[in-house]
Amino acid sequence: MKVLVAVKRVVDYNVKVRVKADGTDVDVANVKMSMNPFDEIAVEEAVRLKEAGKASEIVVVSMGVKQCEETLRTALAMGADRALLVETDAELQPLAVAKLLKAVAEKEQPQLVIVGKQAIDDDANQTGQMTAALLGWPQGTFASKVDLAAETADITREIDGGLETVKLRLPALVTADLRLNEPRFIKLPNIMAAKKKPLDKTTPADLGVDVTPRLKTLKVAEPAKRSAGIKVANAAELVAKLKNEAKVL
Amino acid sequence: MIYNAPVKEIRFALNELAELTSVCSLPGYEDCSVELVDAILEEAAKFAEGVLAPINKQGDKGAKWQDGEVTAAPGFKEAWQQYVESGWVGLRAPAEFGGQGMPALVAIAAEEMWCSANLAFSLAPLLTLGAVEAIHHHASDALKAVYLPPMSSGAWTGTMNLTEPQAGSDLAQVRSRAVPQADGSYLVTGQKIFITWGEHDMAENIVHLVLARLPDAPAGVKGISLFIVPKFLVNADGSLGARNDVRCVSLEHKLGIHGSPTAVMSFGDNGGAVGYLVGEANKGLNYMFTMMNHARLGVGVEGMSVSERAYQKAVEYARDRVQSRAVGSPDPAGVPIIRHPDIRRMLLTIRAQVEAQRALAYFTAASLDRAARHPVTSEAARNQALVNFLIPIVKGWNTEQANELTSLAVQVHGGMGFIEETGVAQYYRDARITAIYEGTTGIQALDLIGRKTFSEGGATARSLLAEALATADKLAAAGFDSFAANLKSAAAEAERCVAFILSTFGEQPQLAAAGSVPFLKLMGIVLGGWQLGRGALIARERLGEDGADEDFLKAKMATARFFGEHLLPQASGLAAAIVSGADSVMELDEAWF
Numbered sequence: 001m002k003v004l005v006a007v008k009r010v011v012d013y014n015v016k017v018r019v020k021a022d023g024t025d026v027d028v029a030n031v032k033m034s035m036n037p038f039d040e041i042a043v044e045e046a047v048r049l050k051e052a053g054k055a056s057e058i059v060v061v062s063m064g065v066k067q068c069e070e071t072l073r074t075a076l077a078m079g080a081d082r083a084l085l086v087e088t089d090a091e092l093q094p095l096a097v098a099k100l101l102k103a104v105a106e107k108e109q110p111q112l113v114i115v116g117k118q119a120i121d122d123d124a125n126q127t128g129q130m131t132a133a134l135l136g137w138p139q140g141t142f143a144s145k146v147d148l149a150a151e152t153a154d155i156t157r158e159i160d161g162g163l164e165t166v167k168l169r170l171p172a173l174v175t176a177d178l179r180l181n182e183p184r185f186i187k188l189p190n191i192m193a194a195k196k197k198p199l200d201k202t203t204p205a206d207l208g209v210d211v212t213p214r215l216k217t218l219k220v221a222e223p224a225k226r227s228a229g230i231k232v233a234n235a236a237e238l239v240a241k242l243k244n245e246a247k248v249l
Numbered sequence: 250m251i252y253n254a255p256v257k258e259i260r261f262a263l264n265e266l267a268e269l270t271s272v273c274s275l276p277g278y279e280d281c282s283v284e285l286v287d288a289i290l291e292e293a294a295k296f297a298e299g300v301l302a303p304i305n306k307q308g309d310k311g312a313k314w315q316d317g318e319v320t321a322a323p324g325f326k327e328a329w330q331q332y333v334e335s336g337w338v339g340l341r342a343p344a345e346f347g348g349q350g351m352p353a354l355v356a357i358a359a360e361e362m363w364c365s366a367n368l369a370f371s372l373a374p375l376l377t378l379g380a381v382e383a384i385h386h387h388a389s390d391a392l393k394a395v396y397l398p399p400m401s402s403g404a405w406t407g408t409m410n411l412t413e414p415q416a417g418s419d420l421a422q423v424r425s426r427a428v429p430q431a432d433g434s435y436l437v438t439g440q441k442i443f444i445t446w447g448e449h450d451m452a453e454n455i456v457h458l459v460l461a462r463l464p465d466a467p468a469g470v471k472g473i474s475l476f477i478v479p480k481f482l483v484n485a486d487g488s489l490g491a492r493n494d495v496r497c498v499s500l501e502h503k504l505g506i507h508g509s510p511t512a513v514m515s516f517g518d519n520g521g522a523v524g525y526l527v528g529e530a531n532k533g534l535n536y537m538f539t540m541m542n543h544a545r546l547g548v549g550v551e552g553m554s555v556s557e558r559a560y561q562k563a564v565e566y567a568r569d570r571v572q573s574r575a576v577g578s579p580d581p582a583g584v585p586i587i588r589h590p591d592i593r594r595m596l597l598t599i600r601a602q603v604e605a606q607r608a609l610a611y612f613t614a615a616s617l618d619r620a621a622r623h624p625v626t627s628e629a630a631r632n633q634a635l636v637n638f639l640i641p642i643v644k645g646w647n648t649e650q651a652n653e654l655t656s657l658a659v660q661v662h663g664g665m666g667f668i669e670e671t672g673v674a675q676y677y678r679d680a681r682i683t684a685i686y687e688g689t690t691g692i693q694a695l696d697l698i699g700r701k702t703f704s705e706g707g708a709t710a711r712s713l714l715a716e717a718l719a720t721a722d723k724l725a726a727a728g729f730d731s732f733a734a735n736l737k738s739a740a741a742e743a744e745r746c747v748a749f750i751l752s753t754f755g756e757q758p759q760l761a762a763a764g765s766v767p768f769l770k771l772m773g774i775v776l777g778g779w780q781l782g783r784g785a786l787i788a789r790e791r792l793g794e795d796g797a798d799e800d801f802l803k804a805k806m807a808t809a810r811f812f813g814e815h816l817l818p819q820a821s822g823l824a825a826a827i828v829s830g831a832d833s834v835m836e837l838d839e840a841w842f
Contacts, residue, residue: 014253030798032256034291073288185300186292188336188349195285 001148001170003046003055004110005080006101007039007062009071010121023219026121035071038116040078042176044183045146046114047079054148057081059108063092063100069199076194077186083199088211090204094122096211098130103207105135110171112153117142117175128175138168142177250672251565252302252558254294254362257801258607260287263358265787266608266780267615272352275622286355289340293359296335300328301366308369308508309675312449314500319448322508325370329403329451337363338374338403342381346397353543353621357550357614361607364554368679369508373406373446375547379540380407380458384477387528387536395483396456405454410441410478410514411537418692420534421469425461425516427476427524436521437461437478440498440513443686447512448480448497454489455480459516459524460533467531475533476524478516494522505678542636544687545644546613552648552683553606559658559676560599566662566673567592586661594815595661599654601812604805605777606647608784613639638701638709639776645693645766646773648683655680694765697772703754703761707747710772714740714747717779724782727789729806732813736778739820743775746827753831763834764827771823778817785809 011017012032020027035043049055060080062068065087072083086100105113113132118125132139140146140155144163147154157164158177168174204211232238242249263269264283273281304324313320321329332338341356342348363371381400384393399405416422425439437459441447448455457478466472482490494517501511516522528536567587575584586592613636620633655677659666666673684690702710717740725733746768754761788805791797 029796030801070284070288073284074291077288077292185296185331185335187334188289188292188340190336191285191288191292192280192349194288195280 001049001055001112002057002059002108002110003049004105004108004113005039005042005046005058005060005075006097006113006115006127007043007060007071007075008036008097008116008119008121009033009062009064009068010036010119013037013120019220019222023221025217025220033067033071035074036116036119036121038118038120038176038178040116040183041178041180042114042116042174043075043078043080044181045174045176046112047184048181049112049146049148050079055112059084059110061086061101061104063088063097063204065089072199073194074186076197076199077190078184079190080197082197085199085201086204086207087201088204090211091213092211093213093215094124094126095130095214096204096209097127098134099209100204100207100211101127101131102134103209105131105171107207112148112170113137113173114146115173115175117177128173132173135171135173138166138172139174140166140168140172141175143174144177144179146174146180250302250306250562252298252305252366253561254290254297254365255557256290256294257798258604259290259358259361261784261801261805262604262607262611263354266783267354267611269354269615272354272615272618275352275618276624277350277622278352278618281352281355286358289351289355290358292335293337293362296332296337297362297366300331301363301370304328304370305367305508306672306675308367311507312500312510314448314497314510317448317496317498319450319497319500319510319512321449321451321510322369325508326451328367328370329373332374333403336402338377339401342378342401343385343397346381346385346393346401348381348401352614352618353546354611354614354618357546357611360547361550361554361557364551365558367508368551368555369506371551372506372509373449373451374403375544376409376445377403377405377407379409379544380456382540382543383458383475383536384527386539387475387532388477388525389528392477392525392527395487396477396479399454399487400456404452405456405479406446406449406452407456407458408444408447409537410444410447410457410459410516412443413440414442418689420460420473420537423460423462423473425459427459427461427463427474427526428521429463430523435461435463435476435524435526436517437476437495437524438517438521440515442513443501444512444514445509445686447510447514449510453481454483457495457514458527460537461524463530470534472531473533474530475527475536477527478522478524482523494519504681505675506682541687542617542640545640545693546610546617548683548687549606549613549640549643549645549647550610552651552680553603553610555676555680555683556599556603556606556647556651556654556658559655559673559680560596560603562673562676563599563658563661564596566665566671567596570663592661595657597808597811598815599657601781601808601816602650602654602777604784604808605781605812605816606643606650606773608780609639609773609777610643610647612780613643634705634709635713638697638713641688641693641697641701642769642772642776644688645684645690645697645769646777648680649690649766649770650773651680651683652677690766690769694769695762697769698750698754698761698765699758702747702750707751710747711744713776713779714744717775717782720779720782720786723786727786729782729785729810729813732778732782732785732810732817735813735817736775736782739771739775739778739817742820742824743771746771746824749828759835760831763831767823767827771820771827774816774820774823778812781809781812 012034058080060075061084063086142158145156308322339348344350427435497512571583616632616635623629721736788802
């Protein structure tokens with residue numbers, strides 16, 4: 001069974017992001033970039049499926065600038081078999097990524113597509129759902145457990161009330177949540193081996209996808225600074241403040 | 250206790266100052282590339298930050314000894330397992346025995362991160378690799394086939410058994426004995442002390458490299474042989490056999506690196522420990538010397554790495570701690586102490602020296618690789634001379650300063666720094682050993698003035714000082730006025746001291762020896778300044794490029810300037826003591842002490 005995993009290159013989770021002076025975007029120049037942590041979980045899940053003998057090949061795909069190659073190499077070092085970069089300098093919004101991913105899925109014909117539930121840069125939480133819809137495939141989002149059979153997959157989902165298990169007919173799409181697994185530390189020999197694994201490149205034009213943004217960013221701003229707290233004399237004052245000032249009661 | 254691997258700094262030292270690409274182009278390193286090394290650095294950083302740093306503090310509680318068995322500090326066995334599974338032991342181990350055969354330059358970058366994250370832990374792989382290197386270079390093919398694969402993977406660890414109670418810096422006093430047996434093996438008896446990771450429960454076997462004398466050996470250093478003595482004997486099929494007659498009698502109670510068990514080892518209490526001769530008889534000390542450069546460079550990196558960790562902790566505290574109004578401010582409100590000039594001076598004193606030490610250590614590692622592999626014989630020889638000269642400086646200066654710099658990091662914390670719970674005190678204690686083991690600073694300094702300066706007529710010293718002066722000229726042309734002037738005068742002071750050593754060492758070696766440690770420090774300051782000067786010039790150039798990392802590059806230039814104005818001027822004080830202060834060292838009658 002072939003598994004396709006999509007990974008995104010994002011600002012590293014340890015970096016304190018800064019907004020560009022002109023308020024148009026976040027400043028990513030000279031900032032450490034890494035694989036989106038939820039995508040790392042997606043890759044790890046695919047590798048575990050392969051190690052368990054349930055998957056036979058893992059193809060990892062990324063969309064974006066040339067440096068996404070590094071992210072793909074990381075996925076290859078984790079255990080993916082080959083990589084595909086859809087290279088473009090254009091801004092990619094979730095719908096464009098979903099269309100690209102659909103095109104790649106149609107070409108690769110995987111039985112399972114795994115993506116992170118969202119990327120930690122824009123937190124859109126849309127790509128997985130849109131891709132499944134465009135493909136007309138069943139989707140299991142916010143997965144905390146993937147139980148793969150020959151023709152179906154039981155996906156345990158993290159929902160507000162607790163856990164929900166859905167049975168999907170394959171091919172299907174899964175989005176990985178935080179508790180699906182804990183990604184491994186990469187082994188040194190695998191870093192060396194990843195260099196020799198195939199990494200192909202294509203472009204949105206080659207895939208016949210128009211990636212023109214449909215949404216316009218008006219302004220990017222830092223969140224308001226938290227103001228200093230105050231001490232209250234007693235519970236009654238606290239309740240009063242919550243009612244009248246914070247207006248949360 | 251958080252550790253953030255300074256990957257950007259490491260990359261700058263690797264790529265810009267040590268010229269990684271030229272090392273990658275050496276024969277045998279074709280697989281090495283900047284991209285590959287980037288990937289290795291990223292993963293090493295994750296491992297150091299995520300696995301090794303979190304157990305450093307609990308490691309401070311120490312390993313436990315009971316009835317000859319040693320249990321590693323909590324979490325260490327699991328971390329070792331993970332370290333082994335991740336393949337890190339093999340980073341610079343020879344490829345034909347399962348390692349990755351990476352250049353020393355790349356290995357040193359990873360080793361910096363292990364040392365910063367957890368110095369006590371880092372000693373286990375360091376000693377193992379030292380033993381691998383010795384066996385690889387000097388042992389028979391049969392011994393290599395048995396011992397190198399499991400040691401390169403980390404399934405077995407290695408140790409160095411040199412020191413005995415009466416034989417410390419002076420290994421000529423070694424008394425342990427080895428008696429040949431009919432089957433070609435030897436029975437080893439004797440006591441060894443200060444054996445780092447001499448006994449533990451992290452690996453299934455421990456391979457001791459032991460210095461001992463054969464019955465007919467000549468006295469002194471020319472009668473010492475090197476033996477492999479495994480904790481468990483190895484069967485013909487590679488499986489483990491009987492327990493050898495070697496025991497850990499006790500663990501030392503130390504000032505620091507408590508996570509690293511320092512063993513007293515007893516060989517042959519029950520008739521003799523089975524050992525195997527490495528190479529030829531009576532050449533043990535020579536064999537040890539072949540590993541010495543790498544080991545001493547490694548300890549220099551240890552000193553710098555602990556200072557780096559202490560710096561990170563001090564900066565974090567200084568940003569967080571609010572105390573007193575800003576100096577000269579009418580506003581009585583307290584400010585984070587990082588705004589106080591003296592706190593900034595302390596932080597910069599650490600930062601500037603760590604950067605200089607890293608640059609010098611990496612530069613030396615690259616020279617080590619070029620010396621070993623450069624296809625042009627004269628270039629290889631030139632680099633070997635650089636290595637020989639720089640090693641005692643990197644070892645001695647980085648570790649001497651580690652004592653001062655980790656102490657400054659404690660000072661930044663004020664009273665909280667003296668409280669163990671804060672954590673910075675551990676770095677101060679852990680750093681203390683680095684100026685002692687693998688040759689004390691005094692031993693390094695004697696090596697520097699004797700074999701490395703006097704014996705070669707000061708040639709390498711003067712060629713390095715000439716390079717520093719050339720850099721100073723470029724700095725002056727680029728507008729780094731104060732730095733250029735101070736580097737120039739510091740190099741001139743160093744030259745004055747080289748001349749003094751050359752003129753005194755032959756006839757009155759005591760005069761040269763009296764100032765040997767100040768000379769080592771002086772060379773550290775001048776050559777460290779030279780490296781920071783090179784870095785500042787590169788930073789200025791990069792600043793003009795598209796998409797330049799402005800904050801990083803400007804910080805490089807500002808840090809270099811601080812070094813130029815605060816550290817380089819120390820050269821003249823040191824030179825005065827070296828050139829004019831020797832007599833007073835010897836004047837006081839021994840009885841008056």
